[in-house]
Amino acid sequence: DTGVSQNPRHKITKRGQNVTFRCDPISEHNRLYWYRQTLGQGPEFLTYFQNEAQLEKSRLLSDRFSAERPKGSFSTLEIQRTEQGDSAMYLCASSLLWTGAKNTEAFFGQGTRLTVV
Amino acid sequence: DAKTTQPPSMDCAEGRAANLPCNHSTISGNEYVYWYRQIHSQGPQYIIHGLKNNETNEMASLIITEDRKSSTLILPHATLRDTAVYYCIVTYTGNQFYFGTGTSLTVIP
Numbered sequence: 129d130t131g132v133s134q135n136p137r138h139k140i141t142k143r144g145q146n147v148t149f150r151c152d153p154i155s156e157h158n159r160l161y162w163y164r165q166t167l168g169q170g171p172e173f174l175t176y177f178q179n180e181a182q183l184e185k186s187r188l189l190s191d192r193f194s195a196e197r198p199k200g201s202f203s204t205l206e207i208q209r210t211e212q213g214d215s216a217m218y219l220c221a222s223s224l225l226w227t228g229a230k231n232t233e234a235f236f237g238q239g240t241r242l243t244v245v
Numbered sequence: 246d247a248k249t250t251q252p253p254s255m256d257c258a259e260g261r262a263a264n265l266p267c268n269h270s271t272i273s274g275n276e277y278v279y280w281y282r283q284i285h286s287q288g289p290q291y292i293i294h295g296l297k298n299n300e301t302n303e304m305a306s307l308i309i310t311e312d313r314k315s316s317t318l319i320l321p322h323a324t325l326r327d328t329a330v331y332y333c334i335v336t337y338t339g340n341q342f343y344f345g346t347g348t349s350l351t352v353i354p
Contacts, residue, residue, distance in 0.1 A: 132288070161341070170332055170344030171289060184340055219288050226339025228277050228296065234342070236288030 132237035134220050140243045141210055148206045149240045153222030160203050161234060162195055163219040164188065171219055177203060178225070210244045217241050249333045254349045257327075263320040265348050267333030270314045276337040278309060280318045282329040283347070289332065292318065323352045 133152040141147050153160050158179050163171035174193070175185045179200040189195075192210075197203040207214055218241075221234040250268040257263040269278065279294040293300055293307045295316075300307045306319040320327055332347040 168346070170330075170346055171342075173341035173343070176340055186341070221288075223339070228294075228339065232339065233279070233291045233294065234339075235291065238288050 132220055132222050132235050134218075134237040134240050136240055137238065138241045138243075140245060143212060143244055144209055146206065146208045147210060147242065148204050149218055149220075149242075151203045151205070151220030151222075151237060153202070153220070154235055157222035157224055157235075158200065159223045159225060159234075160197055161221040161223075162203070162205055163221065163236075165217040165219060165239070166215075174205075207242075210242075212244045215242055215244045248343065249335060249345055251331070251333050251345065251348045253346065254351070256351050256353055257320075257323045259325060259352050259354050260322055263318075263323040263327065263350060263352070265318040265320075265331050265333075265350065266315065267318070268315045269333070269335045272313050272335050273337065274313075276335045277339075278307065278313075278316050279334040279336065279342065280305070280307065281332045281334065281342075281344070282327075283332070284326075284329045289344075292331075323350075325352050325354065328352045 135150045161176040162174040165171040173186050174189050177197040192208045195205045217239040219239045221236040223234040224232045226232045280292040281289040283289045295307045309316045330347040330349050332344045334342045
């Protein structure tokens with residue numbers, strides 16, 4: 129088990145371009161979460177999946193953002209027409225179905241740092 | 246989910262216990278208290294969580310007051326590698342966490 133893997137680790141893009149990030153969760157984890165973190169702030173929730181179903185989306189997830197988890201395994205987060213305000217660390221996490229019991233906590237990846245110039 | 250209040254920063258001498266407080270006065274009966282930490286430029290790392298009882302694992306201890314309105318994370322013997330931002334989170338769904346700005350702990354040699 130190699131933990132939650134995110135690619136790429138860093139991405140620099142020009143304003144207006146589209147970008148896509150990938151997250152590979154811990155195998156057998158049926159929940160997958162996306163968070164965004166800007167400098168000096170804690171991570172902010174964007175959305176989460178249970179298997180392939182996207183069950184909750186934050187108001188932060190504007191219509192330029194789309195996330196998918198087509199086969200209930202890896203997930204992608206796409207940002208269309210990037211803006212400078214999209215510059216942030218995008219974090220992915222995964223967990224078993226949460227019950228509050230031990231071993232249902234979320235494990236985070238190292239994140240993808242996006243810089244929009 | 247209830248919100249939490251944490252001091253913005255704390256220092257601790259290496260080898261001493263680090264006691265990080267968290268206020269969650271509006272917590273409801275079925276909300277859990279989670280602690281995560283984030284070392285610079287890395288993803289958050291799970292530390293410990295609890296509902297009502299005190300908890301201990303290989304990383305830390307969690308002390309929850311009887312009225313559950315506050316808790317303390319204890320790192321028994323702080324090392325330089327424990328320098329990080331520590332987040333206290335309460336949740337009853339586990340669907341999303343509100344991290345806030347956390348406590349920046351600096352362990353001093």
